[in-house]
Amino acid sequence: xxxxxxxxxxxxxxxxxxxxxxxxxxxxxxxxxxxxxxxxxxxxxxxxxxxxxxxxxxxxxxxxxxxxxxxxxxxxxxxxxxxxxxxxxxxxxxxxxxxxxxxxxxxxxxxxxxxxxxxxxxxxxxxxxxxxx
Numbered sequence: 001x002x003x004x005x006x007x008x009x010x011x012x013x014x015x016x017x018x019x020x021x022x023x024x025x026x027x028x029x030x031x032x033x034x035x036x037x038x039x040x041x042x043x044x045x046x047x048x049x050x051x052x053x054x055x056x057x058x059x060x061x062x063x064x065x066x067x068x069x070x071x072x073x074x075x076x077x078x079x080x081x082x083x084x085x086x087x088x089x090x091x092x093x094x095x096x097x098x099x100x101x102x103x104x105x106x107x108x109x110x111x112x113x114x115x116x117x118x119x120x121x122x123x124x125x126x127x128x129x130x131x132x133x
Contacts, residue, residue: 005113009119065091086111093109105132110128
């Protein structure tokens with residue numbers, strides 16, 4: 001899988017979350033997109049619904065699955081003025097895209113890294129634009 005943080009706030013460290021630590025920290029110098037790749041496995045629930053698993057995949061309840069992108073101090077920059085996480089849902093990806101991933105395609109989700117107030121995005125991020133490549 002891939003998460004693309006489009007339009008990140010320049011100069012702010014971002015990273016994936018693995019366990020309770022930052023992974024693959026990156027900074028956008030001038031607002032260029034940040035890309036995070038990670039492995040995920042697709043399983044099936046009893047009703048046939050897709051369920052994602054992996055070191056970066058978090059679970060909430062029986063079906064909700066998501067990935068965190070850490071921002072600022074949570075991404076490993078102790079001097080940052082930001083302590084945030086972006087929650088990117090993956091449990092609601094279109095089934096046709098999941099089938100493409102099961103056949104070997106890369107699932108890529110693109111999010112906007114800047115909130116309406118001009119600061120780094122945080123909380124549950126919507127919309128997420130998903131594509132299989």
